[in-house]
Amino acid sequence: MSPVISVTDLTKRYRGGVTALDRVSFSLTENRIYGLLGRNGAGKTTLMQILTAQNFATSGEVRVFGEHPYENERVLARTSFIKESQTYPPVRVHHVLRAASLIHPGWDEEFAQQLVDDFRLPSRRNVRKLSRGMLSALGIIIGLASRAPLTFFDEPYLGLDAVARQIFYDRLLADYTEHPRTIVLSTHLIDEVSELIEHVLLIDAGRLLLDADAETLRGQVLTVSGPVASVDEFARTGTELHRVRLGGTARATVRGDFGPADHDRARTLGLALEASSLQDTVVRLTTATNGAAPAITGATSKEAHR
Numbered sequence: 095m096s097p098v099i100s101v102t103d104l105t106k107r108y109r110g111g112v113t114a115l116d117r118v119s120f121s122l123t124e125n126r127i128y129g130l131l132g133r134n135g136a137g138k139t140t141l142m143q144i145l146t147a148q149n150f151a152t153s154g155e156v157r158v159f160g161e162h163p164y165e166n167e168r169v170l171a172r173t174s175f176i177k178e179s180q181t182y183p184p185v186r187v188h189h190v191l192r193a194a195s196l197i198h199p200g201w202d203e204e205f206a207q208q209l210v211d212d213f214r215l216p217s218r219r220n221v222r223k224l225s226r227g228m229l230s231a232l233g234i235i236i237g238l239a240s241r242a243p244l245t246f247f248d249e250p251y252l253g254l255d256a257v258a259r260q261i262f263y264d265r266l267l268a269d270y271t272e273h274p275r276t277i278v279l280s281t282h283l284i285d286e287v288s289e290l291i292e293h294v295l296l297i298d299a300g301r302l303l304l305d306a307d308a309e310t311l312r313g314q315v316l317t318v319s320g321p322v323a324s325v326d327e328f329a330r331t332g333t334e335l336h337r338v339r340l341g342g343t344a345r346a347t348v349r350g351d352f353g354p355a356d357h358d359r360a361r362t363l364g365l366a367l368e369a370s371s372l373q374d375t376v377v378r379l380t381t382a383t384n385g386a387a388p389a390i391t392g393a394t395s396k397e398a399h400r
């Protein structure tokens with residue numbers, strides 16, 4: 095099966111010397127939900143802009159549906175990109191939705207109307223008069239109802255309240271289950287989307303730090319706590335990412351190819367053990383060695399140290 099996206103050695107340098115992307119390589123398979131994660135300025139938006147032909151690479155190869163995306167109607171018609179702070183012409187909401195329906199061949203009008211109701215969007219109001227959260231809801235409705243085979247959401251929920259964000263997650267998951275497609279979701283609200291994400295891409299300072307199946311990753315990063323000597327011993331079986339010490343006890347986040355035998359050993363050592371949350375893993379990996387933590391790449395638990 096050919097990948098939906100294939101990126102090889104992608105580098106983007108902006109004028110002024112910022113390297114936003116530094117030899118990034120990965121591929122995305124169809125019908126998965128990808129989480130594109132990373133700190134502010136990591137390079138996420140730049141990457142999505144290049145993949146949707148809204149920005150140019152300095153070097154490297156990008157293929158979307160096997161083709162170059164630039165000025166490529168075949169590719170762009172199958173792609174939807176919902177940006178943070180998306181702007182619209184000053185027309186009524188239903189006119190914006192009508193325009194979106196004409197651009198996207200997979201548009202589902204009934205679904206769009208249902209989402210308008212769900213988000214309580216005033217469809218006869220001019221978009222200039224929408225609140226910040228309502229504008230975000232409009233982008234989300236377009237992103238979902240377009241049912242594009244490849245959909246990017248770049249921090250789509252600026253100003254959106256917790257209830258509306260939950261509606262977004264619920265509708266996204268339900269619709270994705272019925273109409274599988276490739277979704278790339280960039281967000282800082284990692285805890286909120288951790289159940290949604292099937293595969294994680296973590297970018298830090300322009301470099302791909304993590305390319306891993308979310309379920310596999312859950313077993314690879316563990317937090318152990320107990321007597322310092324036991325924590326020391328357990329930590330030697332992997333890479334220690336973080337440690338907090340409290341008197342004679344310690345709590346450490348350790349990354350490794352752990353299996354049932356390691357869990358048993360932790361118990362024998364008198365340690366409490368839990369899987370690290372995705373948010374914790376991302377925080378620890380991007381701070382472990384001042385952003386220079388070893389990369390974990392590949393859909394399996396194989397690690398590639400660079």
Ligand SMILES: Nc1ncnc2c1ncn2[C@@H]1O[C@H](COP(=O)(O)OP(=O)(O)OP(=O)(O)O)[C@@H](O)[C@H]1O
Nearest residue numbers: 108109112114132133134135136137138139140141
């Ligand atoms: N047009 C530009 N000219 C110069 N530098 C830019 C430009 N656009 C982005 N950058 C820089 O490139 C780097 C990556 O920016 P980018 O917007 O891709 O990050 P991001 O991961 O999306 O960040 P955030 O999570 O804050 O939205 C940053 O250092 C940013 O300042």
